[in-house]
Amino acid sequence: MRGAPAEIVRAAREAADPLPGSYGFAGELDGALVRDVLGRELVYSDGDAWSHDPSELETPSLVPAGHARTAGRDERVWQLPAFDPTESHADAVTAVREAVIDAVDGVEPSEMAVAFSGGVDSAAVAGRLDAPLYVVGFEGSHDIAAARASAEAMGRELRVVELDHETLERAVPEVARAIGRSNPMDVQIALPLYLVAERVAADGYDALAVGQGADELFGGYAKVAKAPDDPRVEADSVRGAVREVVGSLPKQLERDLRALRAAGVEPVAPLLHDAVVEAALRLPEELLVADGERKRALRLAADWLPDEVRFREKKAVQYGTYVSRELDRLARQAGYKRRMDDHVGQYIDSLL
Numbered sequence: 001m002r003g004a005p006a007e008i009v010r011a012a013r014e015a016a017d018p019l020p021g022s023y024g025f026a027g028e029l030d031g032a033l034v035r036d037v038l039g040r041e042l043v044y045s046d047g048d049a050w051s052h053d054p055s056e057l058e059t060p061s062l063v064p065a066g067h068a069r070t071a072g073r074d075e076r077v078w079q080l081p082a083f084d085p086t087e088s089h090a091d092a093v094t095a096v097r098e099a100v101i102d103a104v105d106g107v108e109p110s111e112m113a114v115a116f117s118g119g120v121d122s123a124a125v126a127g128r129l130d131a132p133l134y135v136v137g138f139e140g141s142h143d144i145a146a147a148r149a150s151a152e153a154m155g156r157e158l159r160v161v162e163l164d165h166e167t168l169e170r171a172v173p174e175v176a177r178a179i180g181r182s183n184p185m186d187v188q189i190a191l192p193l194y195l196v197a198e199r200v201a202a203d204g205y206d207a208l209a210v211g212q213g214a215d216e217l218f219g220g221y222a223k224v225a226k227a228p229d230d231p232r233v234e235a236d237s238v239r240g241a242v243r244e245v246v247g248s249l250p251k252q253l254e255r256d257l258r259a260l261r262a263a264g265v266e267p268v269a270p271l272l273h274d275a276v277v278e279a280a281l282r283l284p285e286e287l288l289v290a291d292g293e294r295k296r297a298l299r300l301a302a303d304w305l306p307d308e309v310r311f312r313e314k315k316a317v318q319y320g321t322y323v324s325r326e327l328d329r330l331a332r333q334a335g336y337k338r339r340m341d342d343h344v345g346q347y348i349d350s351l352l
Contacts, residue, residue, distance in 0.1 A: 001027035002052055003041040009034060018078035019274035026052065032068040037078040039065030039250030040272050042257055065250035080246065085239065085284035092287055095279040097301035103273035104128040112207040112268065113200045116158065118146030119314035120295060121211030124302040125270055127154060129209060136161040136196035137321035146314055153306040161199045165330055171195055173351045178262030179255045182352060184344040188318035188327060190259040201264030208265040212256060213272040216245045217280035218295040219288030238285045
């Protein structure tokens, strides 16, 4: 079993408890393969064989999040709970603060680094861990500038992994093969993770703490803030949209976990601890998005950070690092023009 002791997982299965107090889990339990409700760990099967690493199986099939697989049959065991919003805003923020503190402080630092982009997600993790901070991006990128400003405000040293076209071109096929996907969006998101993890591993660290999950849990996406008017979500409220995007985490986490492990580090995602998930799902709408400000509760809760850090706005990783922009540039330089259908995807396929 990876991610939690077997006794915790066994008790969670017997009680159908989807949030038993873990960072996620996946593996073999009493003759079945199980995976937690958010898919925070991975387990694959191929006939009678199974592995956490799909490359070890000829035709790997991922166990769906929240399911148990026995003899090739998948059974839903855990459902994401539907909580009523906490009436008191002060109580809701306190619950988030306590959950995040316990989750981050419960991490064993050992030989660990932190992926740090300067926003509240990674800063909430970095601010409570005695570990080096790494940022990745092209020269002049938003993420490098934000990370430098936040690290200075926090009194922390920052290590910059500066990218160039040669590195990007070399890494594209490595990342696509590692994540098992070649579509531009997934490759663009996975590339910064892979490249910062690669440097972290080269520097001798075997684990990388990340701020994954905060955007989904706390209302960090524009499409969530605009619900129900944004056609990208089906929900008729901001809370409903949060739950909708939380449901997308298993697919995203498979990509991110495979990218980080392929680079040689073990991912650590404290903000995806069960207690943080529960506190986030209990938030009223006003603490998700307020006056255009997203992730309101997390910003209020992370009071161990300077105000300029916890209230800093940030871009999505593929844009903040300039990876998306520069991959588009490489595609055009290689002859794949924007007038062509999926020109970046065609470029990625050419590298494969």
